[in-house]
Amino acid sequence: MSNTDELLSIRAAELYYEENQTQDEIGVILRLTRWKVGRLLASAKANGFIRIEIVHPRARRLPIERRLRESTGLTDAIVVSSAGVSTDAELQSRTAQAAADYLTSLRPIPRTLGISWGRTLHDVSLHLKQGWAPGVNVVQINGGVSLNQRTGTAASTAVTIAHKADGSATLLPSPAIFERLETKQAMETDRTVAGVLALARNAQAFLFSAGQADANSALVDSGYLTVEQINELVARGAVGDVVGRYIDQHGCIVDPELNERTVGIQIDQLRRAPLTIAVISGRTKHTIARAVVRNGLCTVLVTDEDTANALLQEKDTP
Amino acid sequence: MSNTDELLSIRAAELYYEENQTQDEIGVILRLTRWKVGRLLASAKANGFIRIEIVHPRARRLPIERRLRESTGLTDAIVVSSAGVSTDAELQSRTAQAAADYLTSLRPIPRTLGISWGRTLHDVSLHLKQGWAPGVNVVQINGGVSLNQRTGTAASTAVTIAHKADGSATLLPSPAIFERLETKQAMETDRTVAGVLALARNAQAFLFSAGQADANSALVDSGYLTVEQINELVARGAVGDVVGRYIDQHGCIVDPELNERTVGIQIDQLRRAPLTIAVISGRTKHTIARAVVRNGLCTVLVTDEDTANALLQEKDTP
DNA sequence: GGAATTATTGCTCATGTGAGCAGACACGGA
DNA sequence: TCCGTGTCTGCTCACATGAGCAATAATTCC
Numbered sequence: 001m002s003n004t005d006e007l008l009s010i011r012a013a014e015l016y017y018e019e020n021q022t023q024d025e026i027g028v029i030l031r032l033t034r035w036k037v038g039r040l041l042a043s044a045k046a047n048g049f050i051r052i053e054i055v056h057p058r059a060r061r062l063p064i065e066r067r068l069r070e071s072t073g074l075t076d077a078i079v080v081s082s083a084g085v086s087t088d089a090e091l092q093s094r095t096a097q098a099a100a101d102y103l104t105s106l107r108p109i110p111r112t113l114g115i116s117w118g119r120t121l122h123d124v125s126l127h128l129k130q131g132w133a134p135g136v137n138v139v140q141i142n143g144g145v146s147l148n149q150r151t152g153t154a155a156s157t158a159v160t161i162a163h164k165a166d167g168s169a170t171l172l173p174s175p176a177i178f179e180r181l182e183t184k185q186a187m188e189t190d191r192t193v194a195g196v197l198a199l200a201r202n203a204q205a206f207l208f209s210a211g212q213a214d215a216n217s218a219l220v221d222s223g224y225l226t227v228e229q230i231n232e233l234v235a236r237g238a239v240g241d242v243v244g245r246y247i248d249q250h251g252c253i254v255d256p257e258l259n260e261r262t263v264g265i266q267i268d269q270l271r272r273a274p275l276t277i278a279v280i281s282g283r284t285k286h287t288i289a290r291a292v293v294r295n296g297l298c299t300v301l302v303t304d305e306d307t308a309n310a311l312l313q314e315k316d317t318p
Numbered sequence: 319m320s321n322t323d324e325l326l327s328i329r330a331a332e333l334y335y336e337e338n339q340t341q342d343e344i345g346v347i348l349r350l351t352r353w354k355v356g357r358l359l360a361s362a363k364a365n366g367f368i369r370i371e372i373v374h375p376r377a378r379r380l381p382i383e384r385r386l387r388e389s390t391g392l393t394d395a396i397v398v399s400s401a402g403v404s405t406d407a408e409l410q411s412r413t414a415q416a417a418a419d420y421l422t423s424l425r426p427i428p429r430t431l432g433i434s435w436g437r438t439l440h441d442v443s444l445h446l447k448q449g450w451a452p453g454v455n456v457v458q459i460n461g462g463v464s465l466n467q468r469t470g471t472a473a474s475t476a477v478t479i480a481h482k483a484d485g486s487a488t489l490l491p492s493p494a495i496f497e498r499l500e501t502k503q504a505m506e507t508d509r510t511v512a513g514v515l516a517l518a519r520n521a522q523a524f525l526f527s528a529g530q531a532d533a534n535s536a537l538v539d540s541g542y543l544t545v546e547q548i549n550e551l552v553a554r555g556a557v558g559d560v561v562g563r564y565i566d567q568h569g570c571i572v573d574p575e576l577n578e579r580t581v582g583i584q585i586d587q588l589r590r591a592p593l594t595i596a597v598i599s600g601r602t603k604h605t606i607a608r609a610v611v612r613n614g615l616c617t618v619l620v621t622d623e624d625t626a627n628a629l630l631q632e633k634d635t636p
Numbered sequence: 637g638g639a640a641t642t643a644t645t646g647c648t649c650a651t652g653t654g655a656g657c658a659g660a661c662a663c664g665g666a
Numbered sequence: 667t668c669c670g671t672g673t674c675t676g677c678t679c680a681c682a683t684g685a686g687c688a689a690t691a692a693t694t695c696c
Contacts, residue, residue: 010374017370018380022652035676038653044372051371051401052335056328059367062336083369340682353646356683 009044012037017050053083057094058101064308068301071312075275075299078102082305088282091304095281096123099302102277103207104132110275114141114203114265115161116243117154118218120279121209125160138162138169141200141208142243142264143176172196174263176244177224184261200265205275208298210288213238213246233258240288242267242278242297249287251295271296278302286310327362330355335368371401375412376419382626386619389630393593393617396420400623406600409622413599414441417620420595421525422450428593432459432521432583433479434561435472436536438597439527443478456480456487459518459526460561460582461494490514492581494562495542502579518583523593526616528606531556531564551576558606560585560596560615567605569613588615595620604628 011030015021016037023041027034044050059081068077078101080094103124113136115121138161144154155171162169174193178184187193211217213234219225219241230238233255237248244262246254253259253267270276278298280289289307292298294314303311329348333339334355341359345352362368377399386395396419398412421442431454433439456479462472473489480487492511496502505511529535531552537543537559548556551573555566562580564572571577571585588594596616598607607625610616612632621629 007376010372010376013372014378014380017372024652033676034653036674039675042654049372049374049377051373053369053371054328054331054335054362054367055369056367058325058328060332062332342682351646352683354644357644360684 005040005043006047008032009040009047010049012040013044013050016041054081055084056081058097059083060098061305061308064305064312067312068308072293072301073296074293074301076102077300077308078302079308080281080302080304088284091306092120092281093123093127095279095302095304096120097127099124099207099277099279100127100129100132102300102302103128106133106205109133110136110203110205112137112139112199112203112205113161114139114200114206114208115158116140116142116208116264117144117157118209118211119153120281121207122153122157124207124279125157125164128161128164130164131166133165133167136162136165136167137199138165138167139196139200139203140170140172140264141203141206143172143174143262170196170199172200172264175224176219176222176263177258178261178263181257181261184263187263197265201269203273205277206270206273207277207279208243208270209279210240210242210285210292212240212284212288214284216284217241219244239291240285242288242292243270247291247295247297249291249294251291251297267297270298273299275299281307283307290314323358323361324365326350327358327365328367330358331362331368334359372399373402374399376415377401378416379623379626382623382630385630386626390611390619391614392611392619394420395618395626396620397626398599398620398622406602409624410438410599411441411445413597413620413622414438415445417442417525417595417597418445418447418450420618420620421446424451424523427451428454428521428523430455430457430517430521430523431479432457432518432524432526433476434458434460434526434582435462435475436527436529437471438599439525440471440475442525442597443475443482446479446482448482449484451483451485454480454483454485455517456483456485457514457518457521458488458490458582459521459524461490461492461580488514488517490518490582493542494537494540494581495576496579496581499575499579502581505581515583519587521591523595524588524591525595525597526561526588527597528558528560528603528610530558530602530606532602534602535559537562557609558603560606560610561588565609565613565615567609567612569609569615585615589613591617593617597621599625601625608632 008030012026015026015029023034023037026037061079061081064079065077068074068079078098080098082091085091115138138158140154140158158169158171174187188197213230215227215230217230220227220230233246236254238246238254239249243264245259245267247267248254276298277300278292279302280292281304283306286307289303290311293301293311326348330344333344333347341352341355344355379397379399382397383395386392386397396416398416400409403409433456456476458472458476476487476489492505506515531548533545533548535548538545538548551564554572556564556572557567561582563577563585565585566572594616595618596610597620598610599622601624604625607621608629611619611629
């Protein structure tokens with residue numbers, strides 16, 4: 001298109017979108033036929049000069065969702081808009097809200113829902129509405145922060161989700177990681193614990209988040225790992241953790257010995273499950289999100305626009 | 319509007335604006351009549367959830383221009399969009415381009431055009447296209463940086479504007495500010511200088527910018543004023559300079575003695591002229607822009623979206 | 637509880653707009 | 667010069683959409 005046509009298309013767009021003029025009226029102003037105006041507006045759109053944004057905390061980006069589904073083979077992708085967001089916390093809150101929405105609209109409603117724990121899932125639990133489902137049995141799928149801690153987030157997350165669904169919560173009464181393998185194995189032979197783990201393995205749906213591999217990890221906060229241990233894991237290729245287990249960019253367990261001492265369902269069990277919902281959001285989680293999606297650790301991804309775009313860029317330039 | 323309707327309006331907007339679905343189709347998806355969908359979309363717009371931006375260096379903001387005209391009594395206002403701009407320099411370039419466009423489209427074409435000098439006007443001169451007007455006599459209206467300096471911006475600005483209009487430039491061969499009043503008065507009695515000044519006073523149109531009152535002022539750069547002098551002026555209420563003369567927020571000369579030693583047309587002559595085009599852009603120039611507009615120093619303002627909004631805010635909360 | 641008022645819904649109709657097409661035009665090669 | 671090729675323009679027609687208006691539902695007030 002000629003340079004002067006480009007300018008005209010901008011003038012037309014101003015009158016059309018900002019002044020709500022009809023193409024006819026614009027034609028009179030710019031001394032063009034209304035068809036020419038229509039074509040100019042179309043070209044302005046085609047050239048990407050017209051940007052339409054939906055500015056709302058609940059806004060999603062359907063085109064990005066579609067592209068994500070197509071390029072990754074995800075069953076479903078939920079991408080929240082980051083338009084007008086200033087802080088990462090706000091973005092994560094939006095994502096949690098979207099995850100809550102997704103859970104609520106999920107059909108068929110899962111009878112048992114396996115969940116991990118963390119800030120993100122806690123956020124999701126808070127965004128769910130009372131009565132979001134008619135009775136769901138929520139099962140913890142990995143060891144939690146603690147049973148005795150008053151507002152042990154792990155337990156409270158599960159209980160809240162279950163309570164709001166008028167259902168029940170089955171907690172996994174175990175630390176996330178044992179120091180000694182023997183203790184962990186002994187624990188697993190306990191009938192109660194074994195029962196919970198069996199229930200977890202057979203959950204109809206899984207909901208989990210992922211943590212980036214750095215000093216801010218929830219596992220460090222909770223005291224299960226030291227910053228040194230994390231650095232060691234990173235040095236060995238770890239990009240983050242899923243249900244308490246550290247994986248590299250190929251989705252492989254980074255430290256098998258550590259993995260053995262970790263309580264909860266295995267990565268492979270997650271990989272085989274038919275409905276696994278990952279909620280991952282924030283600038284720092286782009287790499288772990290990529291690892292999760294690329295290696296089929298989830299069938300549904302709930303994330304933010306920026307993370308989604310990062311995933312798509314990966315695909316475009318391999 | 320109810321909360322659930324608000325959410326629905328967002329869902330509808332996603333399908334309408336991002337997926338290009340028809341309101342009919344959206345109705346089917348959301349189980350609504352197409353009229354309801356139409357209303358939801360209208361409400362989304364009314365609530366400001368839909369943001370349409372024209373992203374182009376030449377894009378203007380017509381609604382803001384109109385509001386500016388209405389609230390300030392300007393004959394004309396040109397406001398360039400700041401969408402997608404990262405640096406102040408880029409914004410100033412856009413503004414200069416818009417000023418060049420405005421000059422080019424000006425009817426009737428002024429036979430004599432009085433101009434000041436500075437980075438901004440130099441920028442304008444560069445953006446003008448060869449043959450932008452059929453012969454214009456460009457006259458300098460205030461003393462310039464120098465005659466002997468190779469690319470003396472002041473002279474080159476005037477010459478460029480005139481040359482591109484196939485016209486002539488009349489330079490004012492004088493410093494901006496004299497140290498002694500007597501020297502300045504002697505200079506003004508010179509027939510050549512007096513002639514130029516008379517021509518300047520009677521110009522059909524004026525084009526000028528304005529400088530903020532701080533150490534970065536062009537008058538400091540050129541050595542006419544020291545940083546200390548500027549600070550003194552600021553202490554006395556100066557917000558910036560117009561054609562080399564420092565004014566306060568009420569448009570009054572801050573230092574009459576200094577003003578007397580300044581060569582060029584008076585502020586009042588500018589105020590009385592029927593067509594005075596001010597080109598002012600950038601974050602640092604909000605206050606001087608306000609002083610210029612509020613005190614009727616220009617009849618036409620060319621500026622950027624942010625500056626314009628700052629002006630409008632002023633008006634809304636007095 | 638019933639009447640009055642207001643908000644919401646479904647609809648008709650006029651208008652605005654994009655797809656598709658035929659003719660006009662510009663350009664380049666024989 | 668002529669003819670083919672591709673682009674652009676003006677137009678018809680079908681569809682999408684907003685304005686306006688009854689009918690209905692919800693709410694408020696007595």
